[in-house]
Amino acid sequence: MNFSDSEIVNAILADHRFETTHNPEEADVVFVNTCSIRENAENRVLQRLQELNRLKKEKPGLTIGVLGCMAERLKEELLEKVGFVDVIAGPDSYRDLPRLIHIAEGGQKAINVILSADETYADINPVRLDQNRVSAFISIMRGCENHCAYCVVPSVRGVERSRNPETILNECKNLYEKGYREVTLLGQNVNSYSWSQGSHYADFPELLEEVAKTNPQLRVRFATSHPKDLSDQLIEVIARYENVCKSVHLPVQSGSSRILSLMNRGYDRQWYMDRVEAIRKNIPDCSITTDIITGFCSETEEDHQETLSLMKWAAFDYAYMFKYSERPGTIAAKKMQDDVPDSIKSRRLNEIIALQQELSYQGNLRDVGKEFSVLVEGVSKRSEAELMGRNSQNKVVVFPGSKELCGQYVNAVIIRCTPATLIGKLADE
Ligand code: SAH
Ligand code: SF4
Numbered sequence: 393m394n395f396s397d398s399e400i401v402n403a404i405l406a407d408h409r410f411e412t413t414h415n416p417e418e419a420d421v422v423f424v425n426t427c428s429i430r431e432n433a434e435n436r437v438l439q440r441l442q443e444l445n446r447l448k449k450e451k452p453g454l455t456i457g458v459l460g461c462m463a464e465r466l467k468e469e470l471l472e473k474v475g476f477v478d479v480i481a482g483p484d485s486y487r488d489l490p491r492l493i494h495i496a497e498g499g500q501k502a503i504n505v506i507l508s509a510d511e512t513y514a515d516i517n518p519v520r521l522d523q524n525r526v527s528a529f530i531s532i533m534r535g536c537e538n539h540c541a542y543c544v545v546p547s548v549r550g551v552e553r554s555r556n557p558e559t560i561l562n563e564c565k566n567l568y569e570k571g572y573r574e575v576t577l578l579g580q581n582v583n584s585y586s587w588s589q590g591s592h593y594a595d596f597p598e599l600l601e602e603v604a605k606t607n608p609q610l611r612v613r614f615a616t617s618h619p620k621d622l623s624d625q626l627i628e629v630i631a632r633y634e635n636v637c638k639s640v641h642l643p644v645q646s647g648s649s650r651i652l653s654l655m656n657r658g659y660d661r662q663w664y665m666d667r668v669e670a671i672r673k674n675i676p677d678c679s680i681t682t683d684i685i686t687g688f689c690s691e692t693e694e695d696h697q698e699t700l701s702l703m704k705w706a707a708f709d710y711a712y713m714f715k716y717s718e719r720p721g722t723i724a725a726k727k728m729q730d731d732v733p734d735s736i737k738s739r740r741l742n743e744i745i746a747l748q749q750e751l752s753y754q755g756n757l758r759d760v761g762k763e764f765s766v767l768v769e770g771v772s773k774r775s776e777a778e779l780m781g782r783n784s785q786n787k788v789v790v791f792p793g794s795k796e797l798c799g800q801y802v803n804a805v806i807i808r809c810t811p812a813t814l815i816g817k818l819a820d821e
Contacts, residue, residue: 393531393578393580394425394426394427394460395521395529396518396529396530396531396578397425397459397460397483397486397531398425398521399518399519399520399521399529400486400513400516400518400531401423401425401459401486401489402518402519402521403516403517403518403519404486404487404489404490404516405489405490406519408490412519412521416444416447417447417451419454420453420454420455421454421455421456421457421493422444422447422454422455422456422457423456423457423458423459423479424437424440424441424444424456424457424458424459425459425460426458426459426460426461426462426463427460427461427462428461428462428464428465428544428548428719429461429543429544429545429719430714430717430719431717431718431719432717434462437458437462438473438474441456441458441474441476441477442474444456445474445476448476455478455479455493455496455497456476456477456478456479457477457478457479457480457481457489457492457493457496458470458474458477458479458480458481459481459482459483459486460482460483460548461483461544461545461548461549462548463480463481463482463483463505464482464483464505464507464547464548464549465544465547465548465720465721467480467503467505468480468503471501471503477501478496478501478502479492479493479496479501479502479503480501480502480503480504480505481503481504481505482504482505482506482507482548483507483534483548483549483550484506484507484508484511484534484550485504485505485506486513487511487513488504492504507549507550507551508550509550509551509553510553511534511553512531512533512534512553512554512555512556513531513555514555514556514559515559517563517566523770524769524770524798524799525570525571525572525799526571526572526573526574526767526768526769526770526798526799527572527573527574527575527576527767527769528567528572528574528575528576529575529576529578530560530563530564530567530575530576530577530578531555531578531579532554532555532560532577532578532579532582532585532599533552533553533554533555533579533580533581533582533584533585534549534550534552534553534555534579534580535549535550535551535552535553535580536549536552536580536581537551537552538581538618538656538658539656539723540645540655540656540657541654541655541656541722541723541724541727541728542655542685542688542716542718542719542722542723542724543719543722544719544720544721544722545580547721547722549580552580552581552584554579554585554586554587555587556587556589557587557594557599557602560577560599560603561602561603561606563575564603564606564607564610565606565607567610568606568607568609568610571799572610573609573610573611573767573799573800573801574610574611574612574613574767575603575610575611575612575613576612576613576614576615577599577600577603577612577613577614577615578614578615579614579616580616581616581617581618581621582596582614582615582616582617583596583614583617583618583621583622583623583626584596584618584621585599587599596614596621596626597623597625597626597628597629600612600614600626600629600630600633600636601629601632601633604629604633604635604636605633607635608634608635609635609801610635611635611636611637611767611784612633612635612636612637613637613639613786615641616641616643616683617640617641617642618643618658619642619643619644619657619659619663619664619667620657620658620659620663622640622642622667622670622671624670627670627671627674627675628674630675630678631674631675637784637785637786638675638677638678638679638784638785639678639679639680639681639709639784639785639786640671640678640679640680640681641681641682641683642664642667642668642671642680642681642682643682643683643684643712644664644682644683644684644702644706645657645683645684645685645688646684646685646688646691646695646698646699647661647695647698647699647700647701647702647703648661648691648694648695648696648698648699649661649662650695651688651690651691651695652664654688654689654690654724654728655685655688655724656723661698661702664702665702665705665706668680668706677784677785678785679709679710679755679785679786679787680706680707680708680709681708681709681710681711681712681786682703682706682708682710682711682712683711683712683713683714684699684703684711684712684713684714684744685714685715685716686699686713686714686715686716686737686740686741686744687715687716687732687736687737687740687741688716688724688732689716689724689728689729689730689731689732690728690729690731690732691716691732691740696740696743699744700743700744700747703744703747703748703751704747704751707751707754707755708748708751708752709751709752709755709785709787710748710752711744711748713741713744713745713748714741715734715737715738715741716730716732716737718730749811750811752811752812753809753810753811756787756809756810756811756813756814757809759787759806759809759814760806760807760808760809760814761805761806762805762806763803763804763805763806763819764783764784764785764789764803764804764806764814764816765783765784765801765802765803766781766782766783766789766791766801766802766803766804766816767781767782767799767800767801768780768781768793768797768798768799768800768801768802769781769782769798770798771795771798772790774790777792778790778791778792778793779791779792779793779794779795779797779798781802781804783804783814787813787814788812788813788814789804789806789813789814789815789816790813790814790815790816791804791815791816791817791818792817792818793818802818802819803818803819803820804816804817804818804819805817805818805819
């Protein structure tokens, strides 16, 4: 999501004749795009800003800006924490950046953290920052109104709003013409996408279908899906279109219905299991990945065991796993006790990570001997003679091959694996 926002910022600034450099020493303006989801994400930003301050001491004219969630959460308070920051811009004020930079260059602090009810940056044609020129992110909605008890997103990214589908379809077609072969539709809760104008209405399954139809050679992914909104109709569209990738990221957060209810997730363990069963039944080769928070307020050993048992039952292919981190202003911070000691959170997290490592490995072992269509993204990090790409299930596949295959679909047979990677060879060799 942040990556996609940086591409929007780049486009806005390019329109005002700014150029991008990947070297901060060369820059006149440096922006740090931030995330507030966990405390350690914010701590990393503060560290990065201190590094930039060292640069500013050598180069006093340098303008430093903080963009995104942390700018929105801390507003003016950020200037007290890091007085050398010149520009603070929330996620809905990127169009205002040229003006804010101008103010900062005049020696004043510039801040805009107004949230909008309708900004989707629909007309902005993002300047792509990806390295591979094969796979691109498309932001299709912004904000979130789910108010999960632990989560800071609704207060820093504003109300949910969806982007005009025509602009999304045009972006897909343009990307295809430029050689891209994969798009990922992004939103905090993509499957609650809903757009209407007059009598024209589109929900997420309809949008996904239209995107899939733009070109059968364009792969479509999407993230993140909320389990409460994962409809049978959406599962049916994923199953029906070959180019809609067979991979669903479905954050469960906890395997305990009691904790899910405290988290205000809007579903229980049984509902989640039912959704996983519906995916498995209709799309047998689909990978399922998840997010898990361990050590949420009042979580007992029994709740933790329920998370482990659900993980085993669902046999997740991959998981992002986090220790609960209390965020100021959230329902949990206001009404609940962050009462699981850090040492217990760490132990439970380690157990979850160890189990997931095993599940990912078992899942990959089941793929050994199978043949997959792989979209080649580039040369492997380990060796110039090897390529890396992904299969429809979003698993990384590495195999020997020449650079000319980048951006193309190839068939690869899997010969062995690690917990994180499938290792194969070209099918016709
Ligand atoms: N909208 C997505 C997730 C966005 S945040 C969804 O609802 O699934 C990405 C992940 O960060 C969440 O799924 C959750 O696992 C984690 N997360 C969010 N707030 C957190 C917190 N306060 N502490 C620890 N992890 C958190
Ligand atoms: Fe946060 Fe919940 Fe919204 Fe996801 S759905 S962004 S976890 S409030």
